[in-house]
Amino acid sequence: MRYRVTLLKGDGIGPEVTGATVKILAAAGAPIDWEEAPAGLEAVEKYGVPMPEVTMESIRKTRLGLKGPLMTPKGRGFRSANVSLRKELDLYVGLRPVKSIPGIVTPYKDVDLVVLRENTEGLYSGIEHEVTPGTVLTLKVSTRRAGERIAKWAFEYARNAGRRLIHCCHKVPVMPLADGAFLDAFRSIGDQYPFIEKADMPMDSLAFSMAQDPDPFDVLLLQNLYGDILSDQAAGLVGGLGVVPGANIGDGIAVFEAVHGTAPDIAGKGIANPLAVLNSALLMLQYVGEHKLADRIERAVFDVLESGKVRTGDLGGTSNTAEFTEAIIDKL
Numbered sequence: 062m063r064y065r066v067t068l069l070k071g072d073g074i075g076p077e078v079t080g081a082t083v084k085i086l087a088a089a090g091a092p093i094d095w096e097e098a099p100a101g102l103e104a105v106e107k108y109g110v111p112m113p114e115v116t117m118e119s120i121r122k123t124r125l126g127l128k129g130p131l132m133t134p135k136g137r138g139f140r141s142a143n144v145s146l147r148k149e150l151d152l153y154v155g156l157r158p159v160k161s162i163p164g165i166v167t168p169y170k171d172v173d174l175v176v177l178r179e180n181t182e183g184l185y186s187g188i189e190h191e192v193t194p195g196t197v198l199t200l201k202v203s204t205r206r207a208g209e210r211i212a213k214w215a216f217e218y219a220r221n222a223g224r225r226l227i228h229c230c231h232k233v234p235v236m237p238l239a240d241g242a243f244l245d246a247f248r249s250i251g252d253q254y255p256f257i258e259k260a261d262m263p264m265d266s267l268a269f270s271m272a273q274d275p276d277p278f279d280v281l282l283l284q285n286l287y288g289d290i291l292s293d294q295a296a297g298l299v300g301g302l303g304v305v306p307g308a309n310i311g312d313g314i315a316v317f318e319a320v321h322g323t324a325p326d327i328a329g330k331g332i333a334n335p336l337a338v339l340n341s342a343l344l345m346l347q348y349v350g351e352h353k354l355a356d357r358i359e360r361a362v363f364d365v366l367e368s369g370k371v372r373t374g375d376l377g378g379t380s381n382t383a384e385f386t387e388a389i390i391d392k393l
């Protein structure tokens with residue numbers, strides 16, 4: 062069995078980290094045929110938009126994508142490429158597993174939690190306009206349907222992954238309608254899963270509690286903006302943005318990508334950590350059922366990190382992207 066996967070190399074450090082990932086997967090013998098598709102700045106130059114139809118079409122066909130981070134050009138009226146992708150392919154689940162990594166020392170031990178973000182609405186509705194000069198209106202959209210389907214996905218995920226507890230996070234006291242609908246959907250779907258523990262928590266309390274001690278948390282279910290922010294905070298618990306993977310998942314279609322952005326401050330220097338995109342590719346291998354292969358690559362990564370000799374600057378090392386990539390390939 063071979064897999065056809067649409068590859069969006071991304072902007073900034075994107076080509077560096079997706080390139081490293083493709084190299085490592087090839088060295089591991091991953092049965093993947095890549096179908097490269099334009100996105101971001103490259104696509105703006107060629108098609109006039111950051112997420113052209115030709116790329117959407119490729120993902121609709123392959124049902125699998127691996128994506129580097131994308132930059133949406135500012136002030137040119139473009140809709141965010143990431144928002145377009147998630148909305149148009151209806152990738153309504155943002156899955157971000159956050160786990161301590163052997164060899165990476167942080168103030169927290171044995172972190173193991175999953176951030177689930179509703180990807181299609183909330184404050185990222187893309188509906189924004191200037192009502193009168195100086196007054197801008199941005200709409201936060203919260204539908205019962207979106208709340209229920211992500212809640213259903215969350216409970217099914219927890220059941221299959223052996224997760225015991227889901228926290229639904231919100232700001233119901235200040236947004237009783239929008240966030241109240243999300244919480245209601247969580248509770249009503251949750252009634253069908255009496256064997257999974259449920260809790261809810263205001264977003265600010267959650268951020269505070271997680272910084273103090275992430276241990277009590279298992280699965281976190283959040284609306285779009287809260288999920289975006291909390292994913293980065295959660296990444297900080299286990300070594301930073303350079304290591305945490307992600308996936309955008311719809312019904313029978315998924316695009317895998319790191320939590321981090323294009324990192325303009327280090328782009329082109331060859332020093333980015335490719336681990337977040339590599340780990341996203343491992344999530345993709347698990348998604349298609351290639352668990353043994355994913356485990357073998359993960360073991361090689363852990364061996365390199367545990368040896369402590371080769372690691373990128375964000376993890377306190379002095380190695381560059383190519384040296385880290387080669388070290389993983391050597392272990393494989």
Ligand code: NAI
Pocket residue numbers: 074078129130131132133143302303304318319320321322323324325326327332333334335336337375
């Ligand atoms: P960022 O995640 O690009 O960078 C934040 C900090 O983390 C920087 O200091 C950067 O050097 C570091 N960093 C990120 N990834 C790293 C890696 N793999 N290895 C080592 N260090 C790493 O966030 P920022 O600066 O807020 O956003 C930059 C651009 O990326 C913006 O245009 C933003 O819109 C875009 N972006 C795209 C995303 C996507 O395509 N999914 C997600 C987040 C941001």
